[in-house]
Amino acid sequence: NERAAARRTAVKTYYNYIGGEWVRPAAGEFFENINPADTRDVVGRFPLSTAEDIARAVEAAADAFDRWRRTPAPRRAELLFRLGEILVRNKERFAAEMTREMGKVLKETGGDVQEAIDCTYFAAGEGRRLHGFTTPSELPDKFAMCVRQPVGICGLITPWNFPMAIPSWKLMPALICGNTVVLKPAEDTPLSAINLVKACEEAGIPPGVVNVVTGYGETVGAALTEHAGVRLISFTGSTETGRIVASKCAERNAICSLEMGGKNVIIVMDDADLDLAIEGAVWGAFGTSGQRCTASSRLVVHKKVYKRFSQMLIERARALRVGNGADPETEMGPVINADAVAKIMGYIEIGQREDGAKLACGGKRLTNGEYAHGYFIEPTVFVDVAPQMRIAQEEIFGPVTAVIPTDSLEEAIEIANGVRYGLSASIYTQDVNRAFHAMNEIYTGIFYINAPTIGAEVHLPFGGTKATGNGHREAGTQVLDIFSEWKAVYVDYSGRLQRAQIDTAKME
Amino acid sequence: NERAAARRTAVKTYYNYIGGEWVRPAAGEFFENINPADTRDVVGRFPLSTAEDIARAVEAAADAFDRWRRTPAPRRAELLFRLGEILVRNKERFAAEMTREMGKVLKETGGDVQEAIDCTYFAAGEGRRLHGFTTPSELPDKFAMCVRQPVGICGLITPWNFPMAIPSWKLMPALICGNTVVLKPAEDTPLSAINLVKACEEAGIPPGVVNVVTGYGETVGAALTEHAGVRLISFTGSTETGRIVASKCAERNAICSLEMGGKNVIIVMDDADLDLAIEGAVWGAFGTSGQRCTASSRLVVHKKVYKRFSQMLIERARALRVGNGADPETEMGPVINADAVAKIMGYIEIGQREDGAKLACGGKRLTNGEYAHGYFIEPTVFVDVAPQMRIAQEEIFGPVTAVIPTDSLEEAIEIANGVRYGLSASIYTQDVNRAFHAMNEIYTGIFYINAPTIGAEVHLPFGGTKATGNGHREAGTQVLDIFSEWKAVYVDYSGRLQRAQIDTAKME
Amino acid sequence: NERAAARRTAVKTYYNYIGGEWVRPAAGEFFENINPADTRDVVGRFPLSTAEDIARAVEAAADAFDRWRRTPAPRRAELLFRLGEILVRNKERFAAEMTREMGKVLKETGGDVQEAIDCTYFAAGEGRRLHGFTTPSELPDKFAMCVRQPVGICGLITPWNFPMAIPSWKLMPALICGNTVVLKPAEDTPLSAINLVKACEEAGIPPGVVNVVTGYGETVGAALTEHAGVRLISFTGSTETGRIVASKCAERNAICSLEMGGKNVIIVMDDADLDLAIEGAVWGAFGTSGQRCTASSRLVVHKKVYKRFSQMLIERARALRVGNGADPETEMGPVINADAVAKIMGYIEIGQREDGAKLACGGKRLTNGEYAHGYFIEPTVFVDVAPQMRIAQEEIFGPVTAVIPTDSLEEAIEIANGVRYGLSASIYTQDVNRAFHAMNEIYTGIFYINAPTIGAEVHLPFGGTKATGNGHREAGTQVLDIFSEWKAVYVDYSGRLQRAQIDTAKME
């Protein structure tokens, strides 16, 4: 129709950012970024880049590397502090544009930008830290220490559910460690990545240090992963894609850091504050329409409170206001795109047909009225779920949660650990012994006591065990172990050959 | 002949150690461990294990895991302190047996055992450390911290050049972190691994916690790498094998830590103490017959001192006493086996024919007299080597070093960085500015000032950049980042739902 | 009588240990060390030293200092590991002799020696750590780091209640940091200190590194504190003496670390596991006859369980077997000496007369039968104690505890904080929120959840706030901050003058 056509005409075109320039993609093609709450709304046209764009970006990053790594880290930090100020000033606009391109409600996109801000200040704080250690040598007149050195050019591949936060998690530590980067944001949310990179430009980060190339994973993502000049790939996304990324990195011996799927659990014990647990479960399961790797997709509830908990949860789920995230009244937005709708509706089908679980509420796509042009799905609760059912084992990444009854804490822990993923887990109990016992026994990367499975802070390690990751952690000071490599340094000032482990006997 | 036959009859048979028992391999086959200084001397018969043995060992490790990880780390440490005492008591015997099975001189095998001792005490010291951090939460009445948790069952694949040290580097931190392990030592040096594991048994480390399965990489190494129950593979060996290991791990999302090849460089500047530099170069190039990942296989020498340095080096190389390492007079032992002889002689050929470098001394296999039954190669020096020659680019892993002339420190640094590996580098200069500049510019995992490229101490990170590793570091406290995974823990004791990044504005 | 005379004849004489020699005191006088469970039993005769002995010991320590600080810390650590083994071997004998000289039961003196062992191994572990940090400079071509350096000669003044543990807490970190020491143990327990120092000698710690001078605080303690050659005094004892020590140190600008009194509190909430709380309270209040700086001398109990708790406590207190600590059946030994009896009985008097608290059990000195020759006092419980009473404010250092009723957690916290000391506090509650709230609000150096106020482990910081200390902490890695001083090191290898804070603008 006309209105759409008019809007389309007005659609803004964005470019890749390579070597400090905003440049058209080599092949000259673009794709459209669509608002998932209203598919008639085209957010912008973005470069449909190819391997050639990646090659240019890597070259730019390589050119910028030596100067950037030699810039004293406290100076690099000053640019990040300035960047932090710029993000603070633009928080509202960035949040609004993020809601438009990926759907989550304004409070959450505000939180997303805030996370980028926190992360920027936190990483900047490493400018005067980046601590290695000094330590005594076992030999006289020999000095020993270790220092961090940048790894080189880093390829960052980021998902759409935290369009500014996750790029920041990777970008800021990469920069403060002295690396240069090529960022490949998800094709669903290029605008937020470009907003972030424009802020970097405004902050004065030198040309070539940060580069962004938009496009699809199969092309530009793959090209970045396979590029011989890229020393490190930091990937956040699905376990399936992550495995491909890891294999490609293994072939060429690149460093590879993966943050992947989750099937996170809240355990609710019989002594829990149920109101609080419900608050947590609703927020954990339906925040970001369940599209978080840390979403509370399993609720393991003690049988003594199972009935009441389920009833309360269903009531709350039913009452959630679904709608366009830009409306401040909305509590839950759309899911990201048509594929996501298909996958989630498929799992709802599986839950009912294959698994034989009980659909307690939701379960339908919303298509009427305000929902007509968006990807809306009802908040969905399955009850009487058994731990081995597919909906209790596989990552759905949508507003669907599974309530699983349990007899005991020990069984609940077993259920919690009984999935292939190991990202986040939580327990609601007032009992300190139970809480600490569960903390000790549950094998995940994140654990909460009396909070849902979401809510990580930027200064603590983030990531998971088993199929969720490959041992690395983002955020916290731990992220430095991804983006820098240790150099052990020994200074022998004795003026003679001294052999460690061999010449050690002759003391005094 | 008779003597050999007699010896053969007396050859001792060793077994795998699985679940606290010394057991025959499932397939009932064994291989012989031969003394490289005298191939008539069979050190022992060792299990030629198969995937079935690996499966049993992994099962034993799995059975032992929960009890071991729940054992307070300070108690685990007490066993390691006891183990340290046992190793100290047996140092001489272990060294002698190691020299017998792999050839390096007694001083060096003593150093190897000493490194195992140092490493054991160092890891034991983590029993009361294993520090995570506590940190303030951004929300009131919320507590935040992170703790280390074991990763599970660890497969350790170790080479023959440091038969006790390298297994210890992996085993001790794995144990103190609460993991259980399956160790697959190199087929050339099973005895030292078994000596180590027997000491573990004597120290009281519980059954199933440490398991050892001997055999070949293609069978048991591969089986261990591919076993679904093994969460982590820690591999030390060639870059080629490492790549295969990494790919297999990537496929099943196992954690993979690699320590691989090196092409290490000593830079000798014109202001260097030449006597000291020669001492270092000889020790760095010919120690362990050059069979160290950190061997000084490239000597980049400033033109002003190039002639004199080369002459001195050649004299020293020629004078080295080659022989059976068990003889205290011997300065350099044999190489490990016939394949090694072939590979090294091949490179000496390449150096002369293909590269056109100048063979200044050595270059021949020794086969007369005392050398008749061993794998002896002369200390070999190439001079007038250009940086891009194959002998200056590829890892030879034998008593061969290449002297490369240079005009300046900047060029020397470029040469140093101009190989695919990034393990160790060193500079001989008296000048503090040059030393620190080189330290800053050379991209390796280890760097020495006025010492050769070998001589790492157990409490500093060990490993390399580029094709040498995949970002991890062994030894130091950094090794804990391989053998444990972080768990971030948040305790919300506010009694209300608090959302990080979102509820942070309302500070009053 | 005859028997006593005979024993006296057989009494062993001990000497000071100075510069590696066991030497008579300069003035030639000795004092007797008496068994508090049987005053007829003379444990030994010990040097009644004078300032001259201190002067000699400081001189010996000064002579040994340079060599010791230059000994690589990993070598110093090897001696400590050896020392640890020696202590393990002698644990039983040391415990028995300790019980004889100071009275606490064998289990506790065994624990005391064990603490020395733990502390020794823990400090030894710092030999390969003693981490300083490296960090980027704000200027190019400038390197920055910090390292620990020893402070010099340390004077250690230790009390009688942990005769081996507390000297070890100070001695081991002092040694590993490279200091030399003069130890002045309490006059009531010189034997345990001498046992410790003999073990040091046996371990091969060089002459002059550790020196011990026995005698009285007013003479040798004062002489040590005032000696110009002593850079640091580490004192554990009463707040009154500590203040004098601090003033003397202030006058001559010596470093001074103080661990002093406590008035520690257990809070018992209405939801606590009362059996567990009683176990904890009995152990906390009457362990070591209440003669611990961390003794649970105040029990603040929620009114809902106050009656029951008090009744249970009284029953348990009454049932405690008091006697000679050498008897394995004994649960509580004597107090240390006649002065202690007088002071404690004085407080029992004050509690009844001045404070008007209710004496619920105990309160008497035991003088009949087996108690006739020892310093035995009944386990004593006051109930209905008000927070401001003297027995609830002042340190009694004996088997006396005060039960204080409370209405709420907030009030309990206020009571807990309402004393001049700030050493240890604990809460018994099952509720995780209450536990963490109390942890956050109580201003002490140690805090326990569901454990009594005693039970510190050697690898965590030990010490207190307010009148308990002057900001330092022993044990943990924090103790290194007492026994070493930081040296910040900057290496400017730019070849030009660079001015921090001034030349930083010109980043290009």
Next chain:
Amino acid sequence: NERAAARRTAVKTYYNYIGGEWVRPAAGEFFENINPADTRDVVGRFPLSTAEDIARAVEAAADAFDRWRRTPAPRRAELLFRLGEILVRNKERFAAEMTREMGKVLKETGGDVQEAIDCTYFAAGEGRRLHGFTTPSELPDKFAMCVRQPVGICGLITPWNFPMAIPSWKLMPALICGNTVVLKPAEDTPLSAINLVKACEEAGIPPGVVNVVTGYGETVGAALTEHAGVRLISFTGSTETGRIVASKCAERNAICSLEMGGKNVIIVMDDADLDLAIEGAVWGAFGTSGQRCTASSRLVVHKKVYKRFSQMLIERARALRVGNGADPETEMGPVINADAVAKIMGYIEIGQREDGAKLACGGKRLTNGEYAHGYFIEPTVFVDVAPQMRIAQEEIFGPVTAVIPTDSLEEAIEIANGVRYGLSASIYTQDVNRAFHAMNEIYTGIFYINAPTIGAEVHLPFGGTKATGNGHREAGTQVLDIFSEWKAVYVDYSGRLQRAQIDTAKME
């Protein structure tokens, strides 16, 4: 005269800042702040406060304490980040006003403000760090960790030579740790302190958290030191005053951190880059007119280069442009006040008469022309100084330096260590062995290689040994150990009484 009168009329009056209000001093009296480059210029009138003002300020700080310590540290940090931005915006004005009140040249006052900025951002970075550690307990089902807690109300007493930097060094870490403070700036430089505190106010730091009371040390400094409500005194100033402060703190068991005098040394070896060494010596000796605790007041020069070095130094010293620091051409400003003139001129007298050293240049007060109304002293060099002379032993705190010849590095080190102070030392040598040997042997808190004794960066520990300090360090993360106290926390979730060191044997 008229002009002065006019100026005096226009003189601005400043107030104390207490509880968020700018208030007149209780006694209603004020003192004048005079420009040392022109005593006719009155910078402002400032409260001549009394003990009553201190009492009010402490009360305000006490009132604000609970709320501030409970504010999440990341929120406290946000205020500091905002404060950092405000300081950046006002840098030029603050520098100009600082030059006016204390005389040093604009570049240096700019550096002073920059240091406050750096320090603010660095401390803010601790908001999401303030790391304590978690660590395994020796007992099963027991959790152990330590956290930092604020100490309470901190009294900060600061000198005039770094009027904004030093208050910031103390204030920022005090704030981020959760303390509230009363700042007593030097009477010579109250304006810079007030500028700093006004910026705090503008940043939104809550009322009562930061309080400033101006006046004299004998009255308000003493009152602050003696106030029972002040838990910690952090003092920077002379060793003499520091000793008094320490004694007063000792009496009432307050925590006391001292940064005091220095007699800092540059060693110049015969292989040094002499031009560089001269640059460093001039900047180190005459920067801030020598009024730095780290001033290079001793230059120990190897005899081989002694003559040349001395000659070059004298030439450079003579050529220095002395004048009003506000003039951009000025290289050295006045000293702070008449007392300083008297003291410095006294030492110049001592150097010539008593010590018998050779005055090589300078030595006179400048009183003509532009100098007529200021406290100007010529850059003064003594040569042929012997190590034991008073001018080589005592702190002069003015533009006077002493050149001491030496024969060897060992002697130079002995001279370096041969003073009562231990703040800063430096060596100029190109030789890496000498540099590291000196680094290891010189017992100071700061050490430079090829840089003068000044130039500390805010993220490294600052402070000295011996009479310079009492063991603490400011700046770096070490400063947190002053402004926070450790709390060790143990959570026993086993449900049974477990006794550390005693119940540890029964591992099963």
